[in-house]
Amino acid sequence: MSFTLTGSLPHRLSFQFQVPLVTIPKSSCNSIKVMTMATSINNDGDTSNPRKNIPHVLTVAGSDSGAGAGIQADLKACGALGVYCSTVITAVTAQNTIGVQGVHPVPESFVYEQLTSVLSDMQVDVVKTGMLPSIGVVKLLCQSLKEFPVQALVVDPVMISTSGDILADPSILIAFREELLPMADIVTPNLKEASALLGGMQLETIADMCSAAKSIHKLGPRCVLVKGGDLPAPVDAIDIFFDGEHCHELRASRIKTHNTHGTGCTLASCIAAELAKGSLMLPAVQVAKHFVETALDYSKDIEIGSGPQGPFDHFSKLRRSIYNSSVRRGFDPNDLLLYAITDSGMNKKWTRSITDAVKAAIEGGATIVQLREKDADTREFVELAKSCVEICRAHGVPLLINDRVDVALACNADGVHVGQSDMSPRIVRALLGSEKIIGVSCKTPEQALQAWADGADYIGCGGVFPTSTKANNITIGLSGLKTVCSASKLPVVAIGGINNGNARSVMEIGTPNLRGVAVVSALFDREFVSSETRKLHSVLMDVVSNK
Template identity: 80%
Template sequence: MKERNIGGYVKASTVHREERGKKEEGRKKLTLFMGCLGTISYTFFLLSYSSRNPIRSGPEGFQFSRALKSSSRSMYRGLSLRTSMGEETAASMARQDERPSRGIECSVRKVPHVLTVAGSDSGAGAGIQADLKACGALGVYCSTVITAVTAQNTVGVQGVHHVPEEFVGEQLKSVLSDMHVDVVKTGMLPTIEVVNVLCQKLKEFPVQALVVDPVMVSTSGDVLAAPSILSVFREELLPMADIVTPNLKEASALLGGVQLETVSDMYSAAKSIQSLGPRNVLVKGGDLPASKDAVDIFFDGEHFHELRASRIKTCNTHGTGCTLASCIAAELAKGSSMLPAVKVAKRFVEVALDYSKDIIIGNGFQGPFDHLFKLSRVCNSCKGQRFKPSDLFLYAVTDSGMNKKWGHSITDVVKAAIEGGATIVQLREKVAETRDFFKTAEECLEMCRSYGVPLLINDRVDVALAIDADGVHIGQSDMPARVARILLGPEKIIGVSCKTPEQAEQAWLDGADYIGCGGVFPTTTKENNLTIGLEGLKTVCLASKLPVVAIGGIGVGNAHSVMKIGIPSLKGVAVVSALFDRECVTTATKMLHSVLMDVVSTPN
């Protein structure tokens, strides 16, 4: 089969009758390739899910491990069968090999699902590889339809092989007809025929939302799609889109080559593109030369929103567009509305770029970045004790005023609380001089280490660093969690006070390990503290991707009602007065610990 080079990519000529055997062999290889990608996607999703929902040791953990291994073996066996013999024979053998599950309990639970229709990037910085990583990092399952296979790295694109449109259609039908897809996200659509097939299948199998990333040129400047597809983009695909996310070059191409050089130009472009049919438009200004910030313009047909973020100085920007669109799709699949989804996606990219700005992969000038920066922190923290959600069970927060009232020393009450059952201690000091606080913190750390209980410092990152405490807890008016994470490194524990789902989401993006939610009930330990009640606590717990500890007015009398809300992310209660405003701290702690144990040991 002859091939010719057109505009920087390789396009196959017409397949002759005598070469159909070769084409069939190619289809088998593509089947194996894409099936392997599906296995990787599924395995990564399970690993990502388990990292967010830690599974205890014992039967439950064993069942999860066995399920993961079993599913991987089954998928691999199925792929091997289908590529080595006929489909009918393979299906028959697979049926014969089916065995009933032994001891693995399955429950029905809806999983957010994004289908990405895009090209494969052999360097794994962009394309479906970026989509898989981005969706997995946000806790969303991602399936794939491959439109092209590229040979590329950090230097550029060396070659492109287009998947025949018939096989693109087969992939789309396989996924859309069987698996519940919430959102479809598109990337590289290299030919008119592929765009037409996609539009046809979306009409046949409607989904909740369509996110279109109009990939035409790679980050390195290589052409990835034929210019002739612009007309079908405008006439067929864009009117179906819920949002389209062009960069400046792509927006210019969609508008016939108009120059976009200012933020004002971006406003005009967003409005013009929206008139082509998509419900929402996000014009990305990352390449805008005159801007000190990364400016994006969002337009919903009525209102403009100018979204700004820090411009991260790094060469590791390959795949930012794919990642942004995939994050938007992931948030939509989880039920978010459009503008909040865009904001979360933009923030995710900013944090990932900042975390990855100094990594080196490859010799070129367009490096990939670390989508899994949150998992990286966990994996890189094997040197020392790492945070466990169970540490939040009985969270003791000290108060110097109460110690003074009862004539207790700080080390005495910390020891008493731990002996009474406290699982983590936060040292809170609002009035002491820094030198005195430092000395007190050192003494408390020695005490906590002797019992194997983590010690966190309230607000003061400098003190936590100075004594090498296990971490910090910070409020909404304190140092941002992302800055604290940079200063403390990946191994330290960071908690953030939150009252709303939005604050909880931001804490997760900023790299926190848990959130403290409240005040649940009125309290005298904090002035002007807004009480959110049990309903507010439920709302935050349901939205949070992080473990939650409830705080605010909690004691022996109401701890039962707090823990009985029955939301898995709620791991414990944080207490001040109920422990330390007592003559005997050990007795008070034991009483509260007993109440909490009664709750967790009693079936709902």
């Protein structure tokens, strides 16, 4: 259940929640915790300057010495999402990338002491649970939650590590079913755990996951997420979310990596972190899933330890300072597929306005548009850019501005593309903020790595072939493109002399991060922009769908 608080209540994080939207989860139905958060007042009673309580997650979980999972993953996930995380440690494990070598449970009375210390003093918004080694610990936790109600309870029913080691006594199932799940706002079993909760039910297909989610829901949690990390390898990473009414299939691409240790702990902590920020449940799960997918992608090649399942890096994306928002999904590299760059000279020659040219390119299937204006007055450029933003927004196509950060800000474009001699992407990022898209033109592997380090989202690489648009430009050919793509940590769009005839040869160079082609003349130095765009689009779709 959710409702909207309106009126003049000072909000604890007013910069984050323009429209205060607060979930009232089941576990807090009888409490006034949410109200106290929303109306936090200075000690001196001054409501005009509310205390800035940072959103707070308490994790009740085990320590993983290898720091990929458990308490360590929870701390990193919350840190990456800008949420404070306190910790009640239930067990200390000796664990690495090979497996679990030892488990040392913390005495139950001392788990309780930690719970009381934190909950009696700090304003915890959300409790997330991980490894709970014994029934006694579950009972003490439930008792503490009744004594100190919180906004939401996220239960990751950890039982067996991916390496196959037992992390909780099997008798724990009874305590989960009877005590903890009925209090939970969401429970996040993986396939094995879902099966165990349901007395050994076979789980192999998406349909099985849906019916498992429904059956687990009957045990009392408000929502259920059955995680499909362990589905067979070629299948996407599909999770099933059930909110008591609908089953949602949440899909992410399956990252090819061994570094998946701690995905479950991270996912649950990210959900908790987003709930603590005030998010509703489904968006919280979506952000969490996107976080895991992105972190896995950025860490797919890192090597920590010699075992079969390594940890991943929670902060790669944060370093690129994109994770400031709780709901926006940010830049989608798929948008690079057919990248149209306008040229006022060419469009003048064919007697059409830039806005008509942009409309036609979008009609033909352009997936992103860049406005490149070398000669226009600034005022004229801003007006043009505003019109183009409107057209692009109406079609869900991002609009970037070439070089001019000021124009991008003035028209609220989706981002900026800069060259090597334009403003540094690092400064552009500082000026535009974390939400906007930044692209950088690169010819060499060094430039590509620098663009990544500077916080860019993609690189444009070329000129691949000679082109009339840039007369003195050095061409790097398909081999140069391949070299840069292989070195780049960012998605790449190829540029320079690309057209219907050679686009296939470009897209087939065999590097997965080459995501599309950028074109000027092939679209705009033609009489019929939309049909030219359509032809190129069908070539690209053909290549992509046969990959």
